Amino acid sequence: MKLRLLYVAFLMLLTSCVSIKKHNEQISKLHSVKDLRKDIDELYSELKKYHPRLYQYRTKEVLDYKFDSLKKSQNKPLNSRDFYKKVVVVISQMGHGHTAISPPAKIRTKKERKLDLKMKNEFNELKFETLNSKLFISDGAESDSLLIGAKVLKINDEDISDIYVNYRKTFSSDGFNTTFYDKVIGKHFKELYLKNNGRQDSIQLILSLKDSLFNRTFKRVLRKKTNSNDKQKDSLKIKPNTKEKNKISWKEKRKYNKIHGYNYRDKTYNRNLEFIGKDSTIAYMKIRSFTKGNFKKFYEQSFAKIAKNKTQNLILDLRFNGGGKAKEIKNLYSYLTDKEFQFYTRSEVKTRMPLLKVIYSNSTSGFTKVIFGAVSPFIAMHRMFSVEKENGQLYFNYGTKKEKPNPLNFKGKIYVLINGYSYSAAALLATYLHGSKRAFFVGEETGGSYNGTVAGFMRQHRLSNTKVAVRYGVLHIATPYKENPDGYGVKPDVEIIPTIKNRLNKTDPELDWILNEIEK
The missing domain is CATH 2.30.42.10 (PDZ domain)
Incomplete structure (x- = not known):
């Protein structure tokens, strides 16, 4: 039995080594002109099949021409990275920020x-x-x-x-x-x-x-090695009461980190609340990302503090916030309004089962497909009832139900700080606050579009020959508010662009403007 297990383990190791070698050779070799052109056709067909707003910013005629020109320009063999550099230019001209391609990476032993x-x-x-x-x-x-x-x-x-x-x-x-x-x-x-x-x-x-x-x-x-001798040798002599205090303190710190979304790499929190100004009466909420952390608990605790302090002014900082969870911004908005609201409109889709099309793409691991295989019939049934067809267009009901304001909702003045990296979910929140006339904006135009974005469920497809991967959203997510012309972000009421001098002097001109405005 042991010999058999060792034999199976050896075969798995050998297969793994062979597949790694095969992958690395495939991405580094020169691909024929025929294979390069096949991958371009495959890429465009993939996008036409599942991208819900492919021709939103560029007409079909324009994109047809660009992909055809790209295909004809392939007149010599290229490796995968050089092929990526050609294709990425056309993808970027589509005007969809969530649609991106990546060159294949070498698999390391x-x-x-x-x-x-x-x-x-x-x-x-x-x-x-x-x-x-x-x-x-x-x-x-x-x-x-x-x-x-x-x-x-x-x-x-x-x-x-x-x-x-x-x-x-x-x-x-x-x-x-x-x-x-x-x-x-x-x-x-x-x-x-x-x-x-x-x-x-x-x-x-x-x-x-x-x-x-x-x-x-x-x-x-x-990397510098941490010397174990640097640790205190008399750690065993610490009094039991001190040990218990440290244990409690560590647990509290861990809980705090989880709620605020601590980033161990950057040593920053996704969410912060502090009270600033001359008398510390202004609530300043910095949201770096709508991703990790217990956001429900954070907003519940934060707005309870704001209510307790009887704060009249709230500054919401969305600068350098690249987005995140769609449900988080809906939850946050419930604390910023005293009216019933519908945050999202129905999402345009190209398939009745968008989630399954994401799970069963050719870049998803076999293990993941097996795991989801058991529950996919239930997912399919649920999603079928979530998708409806109207005038030939499929719509997915993505967070469209009416929401009630949170009892702790803030009724004072809201200032929102935005810049070019206020994107995706951050831009959607800015759109709703702007459209509902709930906030005053300072900074620069958001990077995300006022009229929504193609994101939500993200599908990744790997091209057959070069292994270049395209990743894009399969839902068009938008709020009820729209502006013309299409294709621009939320513009600030007061535009302020920081300079390198501000950075060197560690000054924040956008925040300073708001603080001065409040003090008037």
Whole structure:
């Protein structure tokens, strides 16, 4: 029996090694012109089949022409990454920010993954921000804090202006908005660089700061080991009462982190509430993301505090909030209104079973398909009753029921801070607050469209030959409020664009404007 189990384990290991080798060879080899053109046809057919608003910002004639031109331009063999660089330009011109493609990544062996755990890339410690199309180091320079505020001129001898132009072609906002681009390139510069250039063992930056020109090289280096001897040797001598206190404190901290959505990597919270101003009477709620954390508990506790303090002014900060859960923003809005409301309209779809089409895409693992296989008939039955057809168009009832305001709803003045990275769910919330005339907006136009976005259930399809993956939403999600022309975000009542001087002086001009306005 033992020999048989060892034999099976050996076969599984051998199969795994062979499949890894086969995958890595396939993505690095040159694909024939015929295969490249087949993948372009496959990509366009996939989008036409399930994307509910494919021709919202570009007409069918325009996209037909672009895909046909892309197909005809394939006149020599390419590897998967170079093919991706050609295709991504057309995808970004569609004008749907949630529709994106990615080059296939090399699958690393167990030995390589083990080595990766021991290494870190110094470049990944940096954080960037783009202001007026210029890239700056904004934070996270653990190895050299003096780099904060430095302008990046070149990276590995390539001008940052050329990189900016190229990266701007690799993604899109929703529609014709332009504020999204600066914010994405800054916030996701490291990811964009990896996506376009692959893993780098050494990255050199040419930087400018305070009229000085200099360079810095960032490498993959060994992580510092934590020395167990650094721990207190007399930890056993700690008094029992102290130990119990620490235990309670740890449990409270863990609970707090869970409610507020603690990000261990960035050491920040998704949700924060504090009281600011001269007399600490202004509620300032910063929401970085509508993702992890117990949002229901957070809003319940926060608005109870706001009510207890009899706060008259609430500042809701949605800057650099890229979105998240659709149900969270609906829950938050119930605390911001005293009227019954319907947050979403029916979602346009191209299939009666959108969730199953996401689960059973060709990029979903076999294990996941098996797990969902047992419950898929029940999902299908439930979803069939959630989809209705009207005038030839399928609609999915996605959070369309009437909602009542929360008893703790805030009745005072609401100010909302927005910028180009207020996107997806954050832009939908901004739209509802704007459309219902419930808030005053300061900052810059949101990156997400006023009239909704194609997102919700996200389907991923991997192209047969190059293994390039396309990921897109299968629901068009929108609030009842609309604006013309289509394709632009929520515009602020007062536009304020921060400068690098603000960042260096650690001042917040948008927030300062609101505080001054309240004090008048």
